[in-house]
Amino acid sequence: MINDETRRKLREIQLEEMIQAIDRQAKDTIYATLSFDERMKMIVDYVYQEKHNKRVISLIKRARFRIPNAAIQDVFFAERHLDKDLILEIAACSFISNNQNIVVCGFTGSGKSYLACSIGKEACKQGIRTRYIRLPDLLMEYSEAKIQPNGQSRELKKYTNYPLLILDEWLITDLSDDELHFLFELVERRYDNGATIFCTQYKIEEWHARLGGGVLADSIMDRIIHGAHIISSGSINMRDFVLNL
Incomplete structure (x- = not known):
């Protein structure tokens, strides 16, 4: 003793x-x-x-996951017609060290957030700093940071420095010019410097218009889509599916 x-x-x-x-x-x-x-x-x-x-x-x-109990082993691959091999490869988290993005597309209730959170938890298990946030909440934080000296610069630096950032509800709301410039700066600074998971209801071909349809839209999309893995979250409503189990 x-x-x-x-x-x-x-x-x-x-x-x-x-x-x-x-x-x-x-x-x-x-x-x-x-x-x-x-x-x-x-x-x-x-x-x-x-x-x-x-x-x-x-x-x-x-990480503040929306679904902290999400687990990759509990994803219903067969029922949702998901590419299991691709998702398990992504869950191994090499995409983070490679600074690659993931885009999860699907309708409301199709399990986008669950899938993203389960991948994020796998990153945490490997000791990788991760942060989950809804885009509307991120934009609200950025707006509120205006009242602090250098607040918006600190906010931008904060979200640039996460090795893995999960942006849920991507493009769910209309964006102001100020918000578009913020998103451009964020994706520009994270390009080749971190990995981001985007969860969205909108198909990629709809993004350009929702990003204002101009040069900034071109620049934002180029930095997100280049080398990204695109995942469909499936064709069934997971909320209804789980309730009927």
Whole structure:
């Protein structure tokens, strides 16, 4: 058993998990037959796993997922006629290190948000900082930031720096010129510098008009669509489907 002073020092350097591992070994005689190296390896493995688990929980909480319980293994691939191989490949999260975007298209209730959140959670499990936000909420945050000194610059920097950003309800509302310029700056700064998942009810060919139909629309779309994975969220209403299970 370790004494109180050693426990205090371990807690001071944030190694409460090490105390737990040592106490567990002290209470079970099976560990007495193991060598020092074997016991130390088990302690380190336990501490590493516990800290990793806590970091994942923290990342998921800070991501602010709309559906925090979403899980990739619970996606109804066959029923929704989804490309399972593609989605599982995406869920492995190499698209993030490759700075690729994902566009999830589908009608209301088709499970776009669930799919995006489940991919986002897989990113968190790999230690990747992720943030989910609805586009209307993001635009509201940006507008409210005007009253703070350099508030809009900080807001732009904040959402630029997430390795994975999930923008739900993409283009659900009409955009002002100021909002269009903000979105251009955001996608420009994130281009080749991060991955973004866009969830939208609108087909890509409808985006240009909803983005104002001008040069900014061209620029925004080019930076989003180039090299992106396009996913249809399926042809069934998942809210009705789940209720009837």
